[in-house]
Amino acid sequence: MTNAVEIENLVVEFTGGSRPVRALDGISLSLKQGEVLALLGESGSGKSVTLRSLLRLHNPKRSRTSGKVTVSGRDVNALDADALADLRGGVVSMVFQEPMLALDPVYTVGEQIAEAVVRHEGVSKAEARARALALFERVRIPSPERRLDAYPHEMSGGMRQRAMIALALACKPSVLLADEPTTALDATVQIQILLLLRELQREFGLSIIFVTHDIGVAVEIADRVAVMYAGRIVETGPVAALLHDARHPYTRGLLASRVERVARGERLETIPGSPPDLAALPPGCAFGPRCSRATSACQTTPPELMVDGQGRAVACFNAMTPAE
Numbered sequence: 001m002t003n004a005v006e007i008e009n010l011v012v013e014f015t016g017g018s019r020p021v022r023a024l025d026g027i028s029l030s031l032k033q034g035e036v037l038a039l040l041g042e043s044g045s046g047k048s049v050t051l052r053s054l055l056r057l058h059n060p061k062r063s064r065t066s067g068k069v070t071v072s073g074r075d076v077n078a079l080d081a082d083a084l085a086d087l088r089g090g091v092v093s094m095v096f097q098e099p100m101l102a103l104d105p106v107y108t109v110g111e112q113i114a115e116a117v118v119r120h121e122g123v124s125k126a127e128a129r130a131r132a133l134a135l136f137e138r139v140r141i142p143s144p145e146r147r148l149d150a151y152p153h154e155m156s157g158g159m160r161q162r163a164m165i166a167l168a169l170a171c172k173p174s175v176l177l178a179d180e181p182t183t184a185l186d187a188t189v190q191i192q193i194l195l196l197l198r199e200l201q202r203e204f205g206l207s208i209i210f211v212t213h214d215i216g217v218a219v220e221i222a223d224r225v226a227v228m229y230a231g232r233i234v235e236t237g238p239v240a241a242l243l244h245d246a247r248h249p250y251t252r253g254l255l256a257s258r259v260e261r262v263a264r265g266e267r268l269e270t271i272p273g274s275p276p277d278l279a280a281l282p283p284g285c286a287f288g289p290r291c292s293r294a295t296s297a298c299q300t301t302p303p304e305l306m307v308d309g310q311g312r313a314v315a316c317f318n319a320m321t322p323a324e
Contacts, residue, residue: 002073004175004207005031005054010067012049012058012231019279023049025231026067028305031175036201036208038222038239040215040254044275045228047211048097051177054209055088072174090120092175093168097183099160103152109163110136110148113170120171135166139196158189162196169200176201178210182217194220215254219243224311227251230276230286233305237312247312247319249291285317293318 012024024046031037039047052058053069056076069076072091079087096102104112113135114128123131129148136144139162152160161181168176178197182190198221201208210221218225218239225242227235227250235248246252253271273290282288288298297317305315 002033003030003070004033004035004072005029005209006068006070007050007053008068008070010050010053010069011065012046012053013064014058014062015064016059016062017279020064021279022281023231023278024053025281027228027231027233029226029233029236031207031209033174033207034201034205035224036198036210036222038218038225039209039211039228040213040218040225041228042213042254042275044230044278046231047213047228048179049231050228051094051179051209051211054092054175054177055094056084086120089116089168089173090171091173092177093171093173094177094179095161095164095168095181097180099164100152100157102164103160103167105152108149108151109155109167110150113163113167116167116170131170132166135170136163138200139163139166141166157185158192161185161189161193165193165196165200169204172204174205174207176206176208178208180211180213183212190217191220197221215243215258227254230281231278232286232302232315233313234287234316235312235314236305241312245322247314247321248287248316249293249318249320250287252320285315293320 007027007029009026009028010024011026014021014023039050041047054071054076058065074087103109110129110132113132114125117123117128117131118125132148133144136147141147141159141162155163182193185193212218222239225237225239226233227248229250235251242251246255256269257271271290276282276286284299284301285303288294295318303315303317305313307313
């Protein structure tokens with residue numbers, strides 16, 4: 001069985017500023033059919049850039065892209081305009097972080113979903129509206145028929161996010177990209193959205209890439225995790241294995257900095273320093289200046305992602321052991 005997504009040595013540089021910014025520095029990863037992969041890391045690590053590369057959303061006049069991106073057997077970077085339009089929504093869809101910005105404010109939510117169905121499936125407007133209503137019911141939007149005629153600003157944050165999920169699923173894609181879709185929501189609504197996504201993933205057999213900076217969210221939604229730092233993948237593995245046996249110092253730092261690990265009144269552990277300037281990355285390991293285990297080798301050569309044959313991979317010259 002072919003993977004739903006294959007990324008090979010993907011490099012993305014943004015060229016619109018005074019200096020080129022290398023947002024992705026040769027990443028490779030795969031997503032199996034029916035799998036949920038979480039991309040985990042601090043802001044600026046390249047998570048959202050990776051998702052947008054799968055839909056070829058970067059402005060070609062302000063960016064340079066190399067490497068291969070394959071989605072459901074299609075080479076995304078080789079598609080012409082018509083094939084790319086068919087891919088977006090029909091094969092792979094995206095749930096954005098802030099639906100208020102992703103949804104068009106001058107059209108009702110129902111009109112926007114129906115338009116996508118008509119575009120990809122060529123059905124009548126009445127049939128498309130019926131599909132939109134069924135999706136609203138499936139994602140548990142209250143009073144779904146009335147909400148179809150609501151504008152985005154007339155819905156709460158949680159309902160807008162549910163509507164965004166309905167829009168993403170409208171044309172029955174096989175791959176769903178979720179870019180921190182719960183970040184702006186309160187804790188109760190957040191867990192409802194996570195449970196809904198997991199339920200829909202199992203029902204429709206979706207392959208999902210879920211971007212987050214919260215390890216707790218990754219545990220709830222993902223089968224496997226890829227940890228990103230400065231445009232590179234530094235560790236991958238099943239979510240339970242990473243949670244109990246993280247091998248990269250950066251992954252350990254993310255796990256240690258969770259609020260739920262600290263008793264009231266105790267000081268929260270943090271990763272020292274700041275993420276690097278992507279326009280001036282160090283010649284060696286990008287995490288080296290913040291790492292207590294860094295050696296001279298870390299200062300000269302970026303470590304390669306080494307696979308261990310058990311579904312784990314780590315890019316570190318001084319990977320940690322379970323006893324540490």
